[in-house]
Amino acid sequence: MVIPTFNEAKNLPHVFALLPGDLHEVIVVDGRSSDGTIEVARSLRPDVVIVRQNRKGKGNAMACGFAAVTGDVVVMLDADGSADPREIPAYVAALVAGADFAKGTRFAAGGGSADITRTRAWGNGWLNRTANALFGTRYTDxxxxxxxxxxxxxxxxxxxxxxxxxxxxxxxxxxxxxxLINTRIAKAGLRITEVPSFEHERIHGQSNLNTWRDGLRVLRALAVERVNGKGRHVLVVREAALPLPVVALVAAPCAAAELARTA
Incomplete structure (x- = not known):
């Protein structure tokens, strides 16, 4: 499991308490937190793998975390408490059933959100339509x-x-x-299954999401990924599905923290 963090010391006790007990590894990728996030992570889970970012941004955090993965399955989880770790078995079940990529969605039966406004949901819908038209996907979120x-x-x-x-x-x-991840997975021709997920409000801290600014960033990403060829020519060697996959949880900075640092 990969969990990106930036000043998430107050949220980690809640998130870690809900993690499945049989995880192969929990990787916390820290963006130079100043609130003792790393110390709290180590106190909660002595076997946690700490990775420090070498550049800025959530994307770099995920890249650094992915580079440290040793398990068979990678789970992306924000550290603000918005994503429920108790849903991980549903994601793993989708992978064992034949998917390469299990994509969480708030807009399928069984999913939902306590943190999305009507305007953001409307914008997400149009971005979904654009992505699906450009990449031949059927994403709902x-x-x-x-x-x-x-x-x-x-x-x-x-x-x-x-x-x-x-x-x-x-x-x-x-x-x-x-x-970028969603589009490159599609360009590589990998098998995608959507998994219903419920998004909770962040526990501590304040979100800095901006509907229009961040929507334009996503739109630009769709345009860039449509033409840059990344993911299209990579040979993906599928391993035989394991009945009990070794799950690596990578924690990275949540979107709100990322935006607060880069806005």
């Missing part, structure tokens, strides 16, 4: 970052976890990471 996938999908993402330095940013290092 493009802008939701709670996903799980087999580790054999990682090469298709073509993410760069190397340098050039903590103050630099590359394409994909920012909030566009979720759109």
């Amino acid at each position: 493009l802008c939701y970052g709670y996903n799980a996938f087999w580790a054999h999908c990682l090469p298709a993402l073509e993410l760069d976890a190397t340098g050039p330095g903590e103050d630099a940013k590359l394409w994909g290092d920012g909030f566009e990471i979720e759109t």
Whole structure:
């Protein structure tokens, strides 16, 4: 499991308390928190793997976390308490049933959100339609970052976890990471299954999401990914599905924290 964090010390006790007990690894990718996030993570789970970002942004956090994964299944989980770790078995079940990529959706039967406004839901709907037209997908919730996938999908993402330095940013290092992942998975021809998910309000801290600004960022990401060829020419070698996959949970900075740092 990969969990990106930036000043999420108050939220981690809630998130960690709900994690399944049989996880292979929990990877916390920290963006230079100043509130003791790393210390809290270690106190809650002594076996936690701590990875420090080498650049800025949620996308870079995910790239660094993915590079450290040793398990068969990768789960992306925000650290603000909005995503419920108790849903992880449903994601894993979709993978074991034959999917390469289990995409969370708030807009399917059994899903929902306590944190999305009508305007954001309307904008997400139009972005879904655009993505589906450009990439031949059937997504119902493009802008939701709670996903799980087999580790054999990682090469298709073509993410760069190397340098050039903590103050630099590359394409994909920012909030566009979720759109980038969703589109590159589609371009690689991987099998996608949507999993109903309920989004809760963040527990502590304040969201800095801006409907119009961030919607335009997603729209730009769709345009860039439509023409850049990333993910299209990567050979993905599927491993035989395991009856009991080894799950790696990677924690990364939540979208609100990412926006607060990069807006």
